[in-house]
Amino acid sequence: MFRFLTAGESHGPCLTMIVEGLPAGLTVEKDIIDADLRRRQGGYGRGGRMKIEKDAISFLSGVRHGKTLGSPITLQIENRDWVNWEERMSAEPVEAEIEAVSRIRPGHADFTGAIKYGHKDVRNVIERSSSRETASRVAVGGLCRQFLGQFGISVHSHVLSVVEVGYEEERAMTPAAYPEEMWEAVEASPMRCADEALTEKMIARILEAKRTGDTCGGVFEVVAFGAPIGLGSYSQWDRRLSTRLGMAMMSIPSVKAMEIGAGFGATRATGSHVHDVLRHAEDGSWFHLTNNAGGIEGGITNGEPIVVRVGVKPIPTLAHPLPSVDLASGENIEQSRYERSDVCVVPAAGVVGEAMMNIVLTEALIEKFGGDSMEEMQKHFRA
Numbered sequence: 532m533f534r535f536l537t538a539g540e541s542h543g544p545c546l547t548m549i550v551e552g553l554p555a556g557l558t559v560e561k562d563i564i565d566a567d568l569r570r571r572q573g574g575y576g577r578g579g580r581m582k583i584e585k586d587a588i589s590f591l592s593g594v595r596h597g598k599t600l601g602s603p604i605t606l607q608i609e610n611r612d613w614v615n616w617e618e619r620m621s622a623e624p625v626e627a628e629i630e631a632v633s634r635i636r637p638g639h640a641d642f643t644g645a646i647k648y649g650h651k652d653v654r655n656v657i658e659r660s661s662s663r664e665t666a667s668r669v670a671v672g673g674l675c676r677q678f679l680g681q682f683g684i685s686v687h688s689h690v691l692s693v694v695e696v697g698y699e700e701e702r703a704m705t706p707a708a709y710p711e712e713m714w715e716a717v718e719a720s721p722m723r724c725a726d727e728a729l730t731e732k733m734i735a736r737i738l739e740a741k742r743t744g745d746t747c748g749g750v751f752e753v754v755a756f757g758a759p760i761g762l763g764s765y766s767q768w769d770r771r772l773s774t775r776l777g778m779a780m781m782s783i784p785s786v787k788a789m790e791i792g793a794g795f796g797a798t799r800a801t802g803s804h805v806h807d808v809l810r811h812a813e814d815g816s817w818f819h820l821t822n823n824a825g826g827i828e829g830g831i832t833n834g835e836p837i838v839v840r841v842g843v844k845p846i847p848t849l850a851h852p853l854p855s856v857d858l859a860s861g862e863n864i865e866q867s868r869y870e871r872s873d874v875c876v877v878p879a880a881g882v883v884g885e886a887m888m889n890i891v892l893t894e895a896l897i898e899k900f901g902g903d904s905m906e907e908m909q910k911h912f913r914a
């Protein structure tokens with residue numbers, strides 16, 4: 532069984548991850564994980580914190596001489612901002628009076644977290660509800676990416692829209708719709724969008740929001756290539772790959788919607804326009820003429836690219852804050868709190884989405900072809 536846990540406060544000393552269930556003998560490179568961490572830090576619209584952090588992992592257990600041992604893998608990412616927070620975030624009691632945060636930000640976890648855990652200082656909520664935690668997911672996803680690569684599976688993401696600015700035509704989801712050059716253009720774009728003109732328009736939209744103290748959401752797409760037919764199952768609700776991808780994508784903070792394949796679009800057309808016609812090629816392989824199912828039928832991969840589209844709400848912290856409540860006084864106030872914040876994170880959230888796709892596929896691949904070593908797993912996979 533593959534599983535992982537993450538720990539760490541946003542302004543604490545570090546983030547820690549423990550990953551269990553990867554087979555022994557997998558070659559893992561720190562540089563590949565660090566490159567993913569850098570991609571998550573990027574994207575137009577990020578705030579001041581990303582100028583401080585230089586995310587990179589250290590392996591603390593489970594890897595020797597560049598190969599997994601089959602034992603739990605511990606990863607760590609340093610929070611460089613910690614030096615500015617040592618007193619405010621000290622695990623030990625401190626002499627100094629630390630001012631409590633009490634003005635609730637609408638749309639963040641401030642209200643629900645404070646009420647649920649009985650915190651009088653919203654700082655105690657912010658620290659773990661912060662999406663700093665998504666760096667941990669990307670690190671775990673970077674391990675999974677290297678594992679899946681050994682079985683010919685690769686995962687990419689790109690941005691489809693920011694607020695109302697996006698592709699006007701419905702995009703196909705067949706393998707031909709994703710040429711290799713497209714991903715090169717995505718990686719070169721500050722919006723992680725292959726279309727240069729659209730990239731410019733998205734940036735202009737973010738700037739416009741920023742000028743008025745506002746924030747932006749949008750939609751990203753994650754695509755997995757090379758997954759074999761047969762991952763996931765219809766046998767129980769929680770074994771469907773669609774269920775597991777839904778949970779994984781919806782777990783990303785600020786994600787409010789997800790579609791598989793044509794998604795809501797499939798509800799606006801009739802069956803003859805939606806279902807993907809199956810063909811059998813002369814070499815014995817299977818393929819579909821379209822991919823509206825997004826690579827999953829009956830909760831099981833069908834051999835086509837797995838395509839999910841994920842909706843990200845606008846960032847809750849506004850430079851021009853909304854009215855709210857002060858938790859300490861109970862008074863309605865004209866302005867909630869503003870602190871340093873991102874304005875748009877759709878490109879970064881896409882990289883987190885890639886990580887979650889890598890994680891779900893790793894779990895499903897191990898479930899189907901599992902083995903204690905890579906050699907054993909490769910044998911099962913080939914069979």
Ligand SMILES: Cc1cc2nc3c(=O)[nH]c(=O)nc-3n(C[C@H](O)[C@H](O)[C@H](O)COP(=O)(O)O)c2cc1C
Nearest residue numbers: 639640660662784785846847848872873876879880
């Ligand atoms: C990569 C990333 C960075 C984020 N940065 C911020 C930020 O700087 N300020 C903020 O208010 N919210 C930010 N968010 C969104 C909040 O973390 C999120 O809205 C909050 O945890 C509440 O969860 P919910 O939106 O899922 O309800 C970010 C989200 C992601 C994925």
Ligand SMILES: C=C(O[C@@H]1CC(C(=O)O)=C[C@@H](OP(=O)(O)O)[C@H]1O)C(=O)O
Nearest residue numbers: 578580581660661662663666871872873
């Ligand atoms: C630290 C990260 O994102 C943070 C997510 C976040 C939030 O409220 O979710 C608030 C901001 O934190 P800070 O208040 O320290 O500037 C973001 O920078 C990160 O992505 O690594």
